Amino acid sequence: xxxxxxxxxxxxxxxxxxxxxxxxxxxxxxxxxxxxxxxxxxxxxxxxxxxxxxxxxxxxxxxxxxxxxxxxxxxxxxxxxxxxxxxxxxxxxxxxxxxxxxxxxxxxxxxxxxxxxxxxxxxxxxxxxxxxxxxxxxxxxxxxxxxxxxxxxxxxxxxxxxxxxxxxxxxxxxxxxxxxxxxxxxxxxxxxxxxxxxxxxxxxxxxxxxxxxxxxxxxxxxxxxxxxxxxxxxxxxxxxxxxxxxxxxxxxxxxxxxxxxxxxxxxxxxxxxxxxxxxxxxxxxxxxxxxxxxxxxxxxxxxxxxxxxxxxxxxxxxxxxxxxxxxxxxxxxxxxxxxxxxxxxxxxxxxxxxxxxxxxxxxxxxxxxxxxxxxxxxxxxxxxxxxxxxxxxxxxxxxxxxxxxxxxxxxxxxxxxxxxxxxxxxxxxxxxxxxxxxxxxxxxxxxxxxxxxxxxxxxxxxxxxxxxxxxxxxxxxxxxxxxxxxxxxxxxxxxxxxxxxxxxxxxxxxxxxxxxxxxxxxxxxxxxxxxxxxxxxxxxxxxxxxxxxxxxxxxxxxxxxxxxxxxxxxxxxxxxxxxxxxxxxxxxxxxxxxxxxxxxxxxxxxxxxxxxxxxxxxxxxxxxxxxxxxxxxxxxxxxxxxxxxxxxxxxxxxxxxxxxxxxxxxxxxxxxxxxxxxxxxxxxxxxxxxxxxxxxxxxxxxxxxxxxxxxxxxxxxxxxxx
Amino acid sequence: xxxxxxxxxxxxxxxxxxxxxxxxxxxxxxxxxxxxxxxxxxxxxxxxxxxxxxxxxxxxxxxxxxxxxxxxxxxxxxxxxxxxxxxxxxxxxxxxxxxxxxxxxxxxxxxxxxxxxxxxxxxxxxxxxxxxxxxxxxxxxxxxxxxxxxxxxxxxxxxxxxxxxxxxxxxxxxxxxxxxxxxxxxxxxxxxxxxxxxxxxxxxxxxxxxxxxx
Numbered sequence: 043x044x045x046x047x048x049x050x051x052x053x054x055x056x057x058x059x060x061x062x063x064x065x066x067x068x069x070x071x072x073x074x075x076x077x078x079x080x081x082x083x084x085x086x087x088x089x090x091x092x093x094x095x096x097x098x099x100x101x102x103x104x105x106x107x108x109x110x111x112x113x114x115x116x117x118x119x120x121x122x123x124x125x126x127x128x129x130x131x132x133x134x135x136x137x138x139x140x141x142x143x144x145x146x147x148x149x150x151x152x153x154x155x156x157x158x159x160x161x162x163x164x165x166x167x168x169x170x171x172x173x174x175x176x177x178x179x180x181x182x183x184x185x186x187x188x189x190x191x192x193x194x195x196x197x198x199x200x201x202x203x204x205x206x207x208x209x210x211x212x213x214x215x216x217x218x219x220x221x222x223x224x225x226x227x228x229x230x231x232x233x234x235x236x237x238x239x240x241x242x243x244x245x246x247x248x249x250x251x252x253x254x255x256x257x258x259x260x261x262x263x264x265x266x267x268x269x270x271x272x273x274x275x276x277x278x279x280x281x282x283x284x285x286x287x288x289x290x291x292x293x294x295x296x297x298x299x300x301x302x303x304x305x306x307x308x309x310x311x312x313x314x315x316x317x318x319x320x321x322x323x324x325x326x327x328x329x330x331x332x333x334x335x336x337x338x339x340x341x342x343x344x345x346x347x348x349x350x351x352x353x354x355x356x357x358x359x360x361x362x363x364x365x366x367x368x369x370x371x372x373x374x375x376x377x378x379x380x381x382x383x384x385x386x387x388x389x390x391x392x393x394x395x396x397x398x399x400x401x402x403x404x405x406x407x408x409x410x411x412x413x414x415x416x417x418x419x420x421x422x423x424x425x426x427x428x429x430x431x432x433x434x435x436x437x438x439x440x441x442x443x444x445x446x447x448x449x450x451x452x453x454x455x456x457x458x459x460x461x462x463x464x465x466x467x468x469x470x471x472x473x474x475x476x477x478x479x480x481x482x483x484x485x486x487x488x489x490x491x492x493x494x495x496x497x498x499x500x501x502x503x504x505x506x507x508x509x510x511x512x513x514x515x516x517x518x519x520x521x522x523x524x525x526x527x528x529x530x531x532x533x534x535x536x537x538x539x540x541x542x543x544x545x546x547x548x549x550x551x552x553x554x555x556x557x558x559x560x561x562x563x564x565x566x567x568x569x570x571x572x573x574x575x576x577x578x579x580x581x582x583x584x585x586x587x588x589x590x591x592x593x594x595x596x597x598x599x600x601x602x603x604x605x606x607x608x609x610x611x612x613x614x615x616x617x618x619x620x621x622x623x624x625x626x627x628x629x630x631x632x633x634x635x636x637x638x639x640x641x642x643x644x645x646x647x648x649x650x651x652x653x654x655x656x657x658x659x660x661x662x663x664x665x666x667x668x669x670x671x672x673x674x675x676x677x678x679x680x681x682x683x684x685x686x687x688x689x690x691x692x693x694x695x696x697x698x699x700x701x702x703x704x705x706x707x708x709x710x711x712x713x714x715x716x717x718x719x720x721x722x723x724x725x726x727x728x729x730x731x732x733x734x735x736x737x738x739x740x741x742x743x744x745x746x747x748x749x750x751x752x753x754x755x756x757x758x759x760x761x762x763x764x
Numbered sequence: 765x766x767x768x769x770x771x772x773x774x775x776x777x778x779x780x781x782x783x784x785x786x787x788x789x790x791x792x793x794x795x796x797x798x799x800x801x802x803x804x805x806x807x808x809x810x811x812x813x814x815x816x817x818x819x820x821x822x823x824x825x826x827x828x829x830x831x832x833x834x835x836x837x838x839x840x841x842x843x844x845x846x847x848x849x850x851x852x853x854x855x856x857x858x859x860x861x862x863x864x865x866x867x868x869x870x871x872x873x874x875x876x877x878x879x880x881x882x883x884x885x886x887x888x889x890x891x892x893x894x895x896x897x898x899x900x901x902x903x904x905x906x907x908x909x910x911x912x913x914x915x916x917x918x919x920x921x922x923x924x925x926x927x928x929x930x931x932x933x934x935x936x937x938x939x940x941x942x943x944x945x946x947x948x949x950x951x952x953x954x955x956x957x958x959x960x961x962x963x964x965x966x967x968x969x970x971x972x973x974x975x976x977x978x
Binding site: 332333334336337338339340341342343344346348349379405454455456457458459460675676677715757758760761763764 | 807808809837838840843845847850851852853855857862863864865866867868869870871872873874875894895896897898899900901902903904906967
């Protein structure tokens, strides 16, 4: 990639947890700050290299982070700044995204480089053998940092760890010898010049170069002086050839040293010297999404489940209409205290059915448990079974049947949650009318005024740009499933406006005109839609949305989702007619229009991994597929990535070759310990261009329905008695 | 083993304040507000109990250095549900800590049948106890502790100015990676625990409880 890479923008951050349509809180900045602060109790200090991965100074070690951990690192030395985020995806695999700036690399311009690493630990350390790992640095980028390694690390005594490795590419710039792999095949002998392709090849996987060309040895050790302080010393096989030839760095010695101090919070400060002369400073923070601030939560205690003879309306006869209404009112009041709206109530003999909307609990099983407790505290003694049907946007989702006696008997059982799950039934909710609806429920009107932020990353002139302002969300729902929504924005600060780089795309400019939208809009209609959601049969959900669907497109969108209640698999189909909106983001439309749509498959692999495949036609009229994989922690924290390949050639796509990105969601409850359905989501795309761009329709059905399907309810079942 | 008891005078004042109007600067207000550092206003359920003059349990969080009064929301057989002013809850089974809610410790429930039989029976012996915790990902994890229970002999204690004859029972527990000691002062005639110090879990550590005579 040449330095002239253009402004790239992050998709307007659509909150993924927008269950309450009016409540689109976006307090991203505060949360990002919160992430840095949160989480005491990070375990062992872990030294991170200048690449932001477990290592010495520049060299990697065979170590990994704790499973699930995230490490954020920034450092500066000489003309180089590196910002890295590393995620321990699996116990033995971590991936890294890095944004580096090398001043004057393409003099007089700077080099801005986005790179991805992957590290596989082949074996962990045992008394008999060292830890062994294989890694790829900058495997899909421009080749500036591109290198591969095989490394072994072993603990010697209590305080010393030694590392020795074999490097290729950049890690074979000093003391290189013939590639040992050339014994296997001659092709390993020479390394293609991967950096030479410039923009046209960036973003493609450099399969051809991996482990090719000469190799070199590197080695080093780390001395853990105290629990917090450690010293690193390494013999580096990276001679900074590209930098020294440009006069950007002086390398007088193959020895690099570092001194690392780790704080109990998980932050580390480090000073290091590269090549005997270049002094650098580094800050890093490691945290694990598995740990929330308060494991048990700080929510108000639930009502104890009383003997049925001690219920509030123990002796009432619900076949009497007045008694039924009285019971409904009591339920409504007590559920409201729990942040739950009673939407319908019905009694059939010994079975009471409620339909609820959960506005508070991010763990849905907790909302089910709280509802059952209220029913047990309220309903007459002759009611034996509770049927709880959670509804989202007025659409019934699942039906959870609990026995009153089980709830009471197991509330103090040490294995109560799982024993209750075994005795419960989770089924698909039937298609239901409005017969038992609580009177006065509709029409519903809600609104919310909140700050919003939108980011643009990696513009060479200004790597982080920001829009921040006020957002007013309005929602009017005249009947279940139907709603009219508006999201209006007024930026107060905008540095996205200041961007000067224009799109050079040869495709229809469906996304790359983001800067024009920011510049030419002031007061902005972000969204103005009519939406109808429905359940059309067993396990089948539908949605029709029309209007100004997103910030750049208006149109009509229809979707169907088949999601068997107890299945890991869901299948969906969506078709849209979309027309580009005017840059002023008011009501006007431009000429460009397109029929776009996808067939989608969603699959829960277990252990928190969720995969998604969308195949179809994208906004620029290109055909292809998007592959996504997320690791979702059971507390709602989510980290993932995706890539899209379409029939647009890598050349036509431009810089980056194809669309890809990483994404994360931080639930508010993870930070505060208090239940909340609000979360902050962000997608980070290294390059935002026009190929493989998908329409951003609000409330896609998988996200709307998934929380209350059996798989997710049982994942959160540990909180049913909270 | 000594118990870090709260300031007695404050506690007496707190008791006297029970059932009267709630003011933030009242003694009970101060003592309960200290229960959790970020204590917000009282929850309505607590106010209802306060007005009904519900029984009081003095609770101290030893490691956090805070203490306060909890009110009995429901007595259900052996189980007593004690509510804190901001809606946290401690559940005691015959005086032994069974579970917590809303206190930042994920103690979901316990199986205390073996230690209860020995402690209330005033007998020494070995027992198992089971604690189920919620971890940071909301998974319920059950841990088993092997415990030695020892009869330490009679002790006369001062329970808010009133001398009470009790028997001191000590329970020393360990698992592979955790160890803790609980102590109980049991009234032999009624076989009730009137004073105790019990370990809730790794997050909040030991909790002291003291029954307030009516």
